[in-house]
Structure formats: C-alpha cells, structure tokens
Amino acid sequence: MAAVEAETGLIDASAERAWAEVEKKTYTRFQEGDILFAKVTPCMENGKIAIASGLRDKKGVGSTEFHVLRPSEEVSHRYILHYLLQRSFRAAAERSMSGAVGLRRVPAKFLGETRIPLPPLAEQHRIVESLEEHLSRLDSAERLVARATVRARHLEEAVSAIAYGYDVPTGEPAAAPPTPGGTDDGLLPRIPASWTWLRLGEIADVVGGITKDLKKQSDPDFPEVPYLRVANVQRGWLDLSKIAMIRVPAAKAAQLALRAGDVLLNEGGDRDKLGRGWVWEEQIPGVIHQNHVFRARIRENIIHPKLLSWYANSAARWFEANGKQSVNLASISLSKIKQLPVPVPPPEEQAAILERIEGQLSMLAATARLSEQATKRSKALRRAILARAFSGELVPQDSADEPASVLLERIRAEREAQGARGGKGGVRRAARRPRKPAATVDGPSAFAGAASVPADAVQQELKL
Numbered sequence: 001m002a003a004v005e006a007e008t009g010l011i012d013a014s015a016e017r018a019w020a021e022v023e024k025k026t027y028t029r030f031q032e033g034d035i036l037f038a039k040v041t042p043c044m045e046n047g048k049i050a051i052a053s054g055l056r057d058k059k060g061v062g063s064t065e066f067h068v069l070r071p072s073e074e075v076s077h078r079y080i081l082h083y084l085l086q087r088s089f090r091a092a093a094e095r096s097m098s099g100a101v102g103l104r105r106v107p108a109k110f111l112g113e114t115r116i117p118l119p120p121l122a123e124q125h126r127i128v129e130s131l132e133e134h135l136s137r138l139d140s141a142e143r144l145v146a147r148a149t150v151r152a153r154h155l156e157e158a159v160s161a162i163a164y165g166y167d168v169p170t171g172e173p174a175a176a177p178p179t180p181g182g183t184d185d186g187l188l189p190r191i192p193a194s195w196t197w198l199r200l201g202e203i204a205d206v207v208g209g210i211t212k213d214l215k216k217q218s219d220p221d222f223p224e225v226p227y228l229r230v231a232n233v234q235r236g237w238l239d240l241s242k243i244a245m246i247r248v249p250a251a252k253a254a255q256l257a258l259r260a261g262d263v264l265l266n267e268g269g270d271r272d273k274l275g276r277g278w279v280w281e282e283q284i285p286g287v288i289h290q291n292h293v294f295r296a297r298i299r300e301n302i303i304h305p306k307l308l309s310w311y312a313n314s315a316a317r318w319f320e321a322n323g324k325q326s327v328n329l330a331s332i333s334l335s336k337i338k339q340l341p342v343p344v345p346p347p348e349e350q351a352a353i354l355e356r357i358e359g360q361l362s363m364l365a366a367t368a369r370l371s372e373q374a375t376k377r378s379k380a381l382r383r384a385i386l387a388r389a390f391s392g393e394l395v396p397q398d399s400a401d402e403p404a405s406v407l408l409e410r411i412r413a414e415r416e417a418q419g420a421r422g423g424k425g426g427v428r429r430a431a432r433r434p435r436k437p438a439a440t441v442d443g444p445s446a447f448a449g450a451a452s453v454p455a456d457a458v459q460q461e462l463k464l
Contacts, residue, residue: 027061028068033077035069036062037084039105049084051077067111072411076124082131083116086386117390118408120401131389135382142378149371152364159360160236160310162353163189163343181339184321191343201338203303204296208267208334209289210248210256222247228258228289230269235276235313238264240283248288256288256295261305263296264289265312268331274319275312275332275340279305294337303344304354311342 030036032055038048052060071080083089093111097104119127158164168174168190177188178197188197200206209227216222226243233239248256258264258280265277269292280287289295298305318340323332345353388394 026064028064028066029059029061030068031055031060031070032058033070035071035077035081035084037067037069037106037111039065039067049081049090051081065105067106067108069111072414074121074407074411074414075118076121076128078128078132079124080116082128082386083390086390087383088387089114117392118404119392119397120404121407122401123395123397126395127389130395131385134385138378138382138385142375145371145374145378149368152367152371156236156361156364157314159364160357161314162307162311162345162357163191164357166192166195166345168192175343178341181341183336183339184318185341186317186321188341189343194346194349196344197341198302198344199338200296200308200340200342203342203344204263204298204308206294206296206334206338207256209291209293209295210246210252211291212246213248216247216249219247223250223253225253226284226287228264228287228293230266230273230290230292233264233266233277233293236278236309238278238280238283243284243287246288246290253286253288258282258287258289258295259297261298263298263305263309263312265294265296265337266292267294267334267337268292268329271320271323271325271330272316274323274330275315275337277309277312279309292331294334301347303342304350306354306357307345307350308342310357312340315340 030052032052034052036050036052048066069080069084071077093106096110097106099105118124170190173193174190175193175195175197178185178199181199191197224245224247227246228238229244231239232243260280260282262280263277264280265275266273268274277293296308298308319332322336322339323330385394
C-alpha cells in the first residue's frame with residue numbers, strides 16, 4: 001500500500017500492482033474512493049485514515065492491517081472521512097481495541113456499528129467545503145509554526161557555540177591547534193590567539209559511571225542510591241522526571257557522587273546522543289551516574305561548566321567521527337572522549353560569553369513557548385471546528401435540500417439490491433465479509449436548532 005498522507009486524507013497508490021496480478025489471499029483489496037482505516041494506530045494526532053485515490057485500474061491491494069470502508073455513492077466520502085478523523089472518534093476507536101498487548105487492533109465490529117449523523121447530501125457537501133477551507137488555513141498556520149520552531153532550534157545551536165562571533169579570518173593570528181591526541185579532529189574553528197586549545201583530559205577529570213550488578217540489587221547490605229541514565233541526560237538540560245535507584249557498595253557511591261558543576265556527557269546510545277549533556281547542579285543529593293554517562297569534573301575553574309557543555313553539545317561531528325557503531329548502539333570510549341579538543345577563552349571573556357549565550361537562549365526559549373502555545377491552540381481549534389461541523393453549527397441548513405430520510409431510503413434500497421445480488425461491502429477485510437445490514441434511522445436530532453428545516457431532514461444517522 002502506498003503511504004498515507006494524513007494531512008490531506010488521501011492515499012496515492014498509482015504504482016500499485018494491477019488487480020489481476022494479485023494472487024495472495026492475505027492482501028486487503030480496495031478500490032478508488034474507499035476509506036482506509038488503520039487497525040493498530042487509530043489515535044495518532046494526524047490519524048491513519050485516508051481515501052484511496054489515483055489507483056491503477058481503480059483498484060489496489062495492501063496490508064491486512066487496515067479496514068476498508070466503502071460508503072454508498074449517495075453519501076459524501078469526504079464527509080465520512082472527516083468524521084472519522086475527529087480525535088474523539090479515534091480515541092473511542094482506541095478504547096475498543098482488543099487483542100494481546102502489542103497486538104491490539106480496532107475490530108471491524110466497532111466500525112460496523114459506528115453511527116454517523118447524516119444531514120442531506122447537499123448539506124454534506126457544504127460542510128465538507130467549509131470544513132476543508134478552515135482546516136486548510138489551520139494547516140498553513142501549523143506549517144509556519146513548525147518552520148519557526150525548526151529555525152529557532154537551529155539558532156539555538158548557533159548562538160550556544162562558545163566561539164560564535166570570535167572566528168578569526170584566514171591570514172590573521174589564531175590560537176595554535178591542540179596537541180595531537182590520536183583522534184580525528186577535523187577542521188577546527190580558528191579562534192583568537194588569546195584563547196587556548198586544550199584536550200578535555202587536560203582540563204577535567206573524566207570518569208565513567210557504575211555498571212549495574214544484578215546480584216547486588218537484591219542484597220540489602222548495599223545502600224540504594226539514585227543514579228542517572230542516558231535518558232536523563234539531554235542536550236542542554238537534564239530530565240529528572242524519572243530517576244532510577246541502584247544498590248552499590250557505599251565506597252563506590254561516595255566515589256561517584258555528583259557535585260555541583262560536574263559536566264555530564266553521554267557515552268552511548270543512538271549516534272546523535274554521543275557527547276550530549278548538561279551541567280549537574282545538585283538537584284538531588286547523593287546521585288551517581290551509570291556507565292553510559294561520563295562525568296567531567298573541571299580542574300581549577302579553567303572553564304565555566306556551561307561553556308564546556310555547550311561546546312560538547314555543538315561537537316556532534318567530532319563525536320560521530322571518533323565514536324564507534326555496532327548493530328544497534330553507538331559509543332565512544334573513555335580514552336577517546338578525554339581527547340575532545342576544547343577552546344578555552346581567557347577568564348575575563350568567559351563571563352561575557354556566558355551572559356551573551358544565556359540571554360539569547362532565554363529569548364529563543366520564549367519563542368519556543370509561543371510556538372508551543374500556538375500549536376496547542378491550533379489543535380484545540382481543529383477539534384472545535386470538527387465538533388461544529390458534525391453538530392449542524394458550521395454551515396447554514398436549507399429547507400430546499402432533499403431530506404436525509406429520502407436519502408436513507410435510497411441507500412437502504414441500494415444495499416438490499418446488492419444483498420440480493422450477493423454484493424460485498426461495508427467494513428471490508430481480507431476475507432471480504434458480506435456487507436453489513438442496510439442503514440437504519442433512529443435517535444434524536446443530531447443537528448438540533450433549525451426550526452425551518454423538516455425534522456426528518458436532520459435527525460438521521462448512517463450506520464457504516
């Protein structure tokens with residue numbers, strides 16, 4: 001099956017194999033205009049629901065991990081699509097999931113019994129037109145916010161570089177490169193001659209953390225202390241929402257206890273996690289760190305801990321070049337990380353650099369908060385628009401529209417005729433079960449409030 005475009009609700013399967021070539025009975029078959037509903041991810045924010053479009057010979061096949069819904073041609077398929085894309089509907093679908101943990105799926109029965117408010121066909125088209133106009137504007141606004149967020153993130157990386165604004169042009173005196181350390185240092189920036197290139201091991205005591213010993217974890221003679229894992233050490237901040245505990249010998253706990261100003265650097269994980277980290281500020285007493293997190297304790301205040309951490313966070317290329325990659329894990333050795341080249345400004349300049357970076361990052365953080373608020377408001381507005389659309393409040397109702405009751409009668413007659421011919425449809429699966437029974441009419445008005453509209457024009461519900 002071709003990829004689902006969640007924003008538009010369309011699926012482009014123009015490259016699908018011709019229907020006649022399909023022999024495997026385990027495929028799910030669908031045709032142009034069918035609504036595809038993923039069984040396993042109903043509640044993702046953008047949804048996994050789409051209309052099949054652009055199919056070769058108007059037919060296609062795909063995974064058995066989605067249901068196929070084929071509404072009557074008397075109903076707007078896009079009206080049904082938008083109803084299913086509502087977050088409240090996907091949440092209800094998620095609650096209906098059954099099966100073993102990790103293999104839970106939305107059952108066909110849930111979709112087959114779903115009841116949808118059905119206005120007259122002309123009103124369905126007006127709702128879809130108005131809804132898609134509103135949603136298109138929201139999509140454009142969200143894309144602008146997303147681009148602003150990406151730009152802000154790139155700016156964060158630029159302004160937190162401690163040598164930002166200190167680049168020395170070629171031909172002017174610059175600091176000498178660090179002494180060779182047996183590492184791939186690449187092209188280091190040209191820094192002022194008053195600065196110094198030093199290796200991390202020359203300015204800090206760097207040690208690895210504790211390796212978890214399963215035997216000790218059940219021994220009450222060993223004290224239990226909090227410890228930091230790779231997940232706690234983020235790029236430029238520490239996530240202390242979940243702190244694990246570990247039993248270690250008391251002497252080891254004392255040896256590895258973190259102090260204010262210690263710089264934490266990740267040793268392993270995904271490749272982009274190598275070297276990322278931040279400064280410990282004694283938020284939790286007695287904390288130690290695991291073996292996949294290095295601790296750099298700066299000697300004699302040679303460099304401010306935040307400046308060291310910002311530089312390490314900006315040195316992703318160096319960590320990638322000097323780390324190693326196994327099948328599922330990247331890592332860098334203690335001996336290698338001690339060779340990280342670090343630009344050290346004179347003490348009198350460090351305070352100014354620190355103030356500049358913190359001020360600019362503060363402004364960017366405020367921008368990020370505004371972007372986050374805008375995204376939340378957009379999502380809330382999207383939910384409100386969809387709710388109005390399916391409660392009869394988004395577009396005006398017209399007494400000249402053909403009543404929905406007449407529409408339902410045609411749908412009922414159509415499905416009865418298909419049943420007599422042995423037709424298939426409804427919620428479709430690989431086994432191609434027979435169509436569900438014809439649509440039913442019941443329940444109170446779904447679009448209350450239009451006195452000039454006949455009651456039977458607005459109180460219908462369509463059973464898929």
